[in-house]
Amino acid sequence: MKQNHLNSDTIELLSQSELKALDARIGANADKWLKDHAPKTKSKAKREPKSNRGRKPKVVENPFFGFIGSTSHWGRYPVFAESIIEGAARLDWHDRPIGKGGKSMPLSVSNIAVILESLPVISNEAVEDLLHLGERHARRYFKAMQLIIPQMMERRPRSLINEMDGVEPEPKACEWEDRDDACAPSAEALDKLHHDLRTLTEYKTAEEYEAEFYSFTTQSNSVNFSTRQQHPMKAKVVQMLLEGATCKAVEQETSVSAKTIRKWRDEMITAQGPLQAA
Template sequence: MLHPLVSKLPITSESGLSTNLLSPAELEALNARIAANADQWLADNAPKTKTKLPRKPKSTRGPKPKMIENPFYGFIGRTTYWGRYPAFAMDIVVGIARLDWYDRPIGVNGKSTQLSVRKLVMILESLPAVTNEAVEDLLQLGERHARRYVKAIELIFPWMMESRPQSLLNEMEGIEPEPKACEWNDCDDLCKPTVEELAKLHYDLRTLTQFKTAEEYEAEYPTHQTTATVVAFPVRPQHQHPKKQEVLRMLAQGMAVKAIERDTGVSAKTIRKWRDEMRTVQLELQAA
């Protein structure tokens, strides 16, 4: 017994021309059937992506959601001196991440899964204020799982504040480091020349006056120019920095240099220069 489609195959006559072809309606039906089978296969076998459900609006009643200020925001991260994984804090972060956050019995059917250290340091780097909703949006987590990370951050902060190096503590409190004198370590192991070697060197560098006097040699081969050409370059106009007035106002309010650098984007070196200029002007006014 032949398949129904086999009966529809083109039959070639002796002249070489097809005598039995599918009609446009039959081709359209065959195309629709193949497309339906392909869609059904994709629906059964394609990987399914998880979509986050829209967040329900919070009620105004009851206690306000917990918000934790991040004191390390701007001081820890990929673009900072300490990096995303500061050495002084990694023992604390890893230790708290390994706590039993799921309250599952450890046995045949139970396990204790730790939190992600990478996600914890991303929170330290990215969020100025840690809330449950902010962690949900940053890490794409559910509300219950995000609450675990908020609680872990709440436990991490006190221990990190106690473990801060002195340099980071000064930076966070806006204390300028005290300038230190340069220490020169002479590693040159060359021998000091003796008196005889110095005398021979002076003798070799003497002025040869066998044929001419020293004045004649100087006149013939001058060692320096008697006249100097002075070229006056036009004075460049000094354009005031667009954020200089804002920086001076912040300095007058007593803000730290690092805080001004984060808010305005002006380098700390430029801010210190403007601060010194402002202090000089104030001293001149007081002296007058």
């Protein structure tokens, strides 16, 4: 923006052509700054396709393709192959003489697992494209696979061998493992259990009820009904009536209803003769 020094209240805006020129100048300065200060990134050189002449590149068949991986039963890192893969990854693949500088890093166990999971046929070029590595570094992984696969074939468990050979597993009967480690209860514990489970009755003991139950179940082709239980206060009521007590006094003493007392009194009168009226 341009400001008129003669009149501070008057402001002149840039024209469209001046704005375009300013935008181009700022953009050029930004591009120059990025070119001078942006981090340098190394890009993998494009590999030229090899001709069909000469010796064919070495390849290794991967028999574990489709059987080992993150979506398989064995997983990406099968237990039987862990020591084989880790041992091969830790070898001195850089082969530097003693005293010579340089950093000798082991191979990546994760990269080896990805190769076993992803490549049915392993070659140096296939490893380059899969892991985005240079030719020399990819060659180390290719040589490692030449050592790993034969060792894994020898260490395969029987179930994996059958799976790779297409042999269906034989059905097995279900085997139940008895995990009940409870001990036999003591005599005191059994007595307490029987006491806690006893039949709680009002008019008979548990032994009397058990005797009636066994007597009922042992009889064949017949049904026996137990006699009606007598009211526990009837004997006392009858005795008080015989002694000449009134119905009201008997009711207060025994908490038996007056209707029931009169009923028992009438039964006594019918059976034994008249008693003293209440």
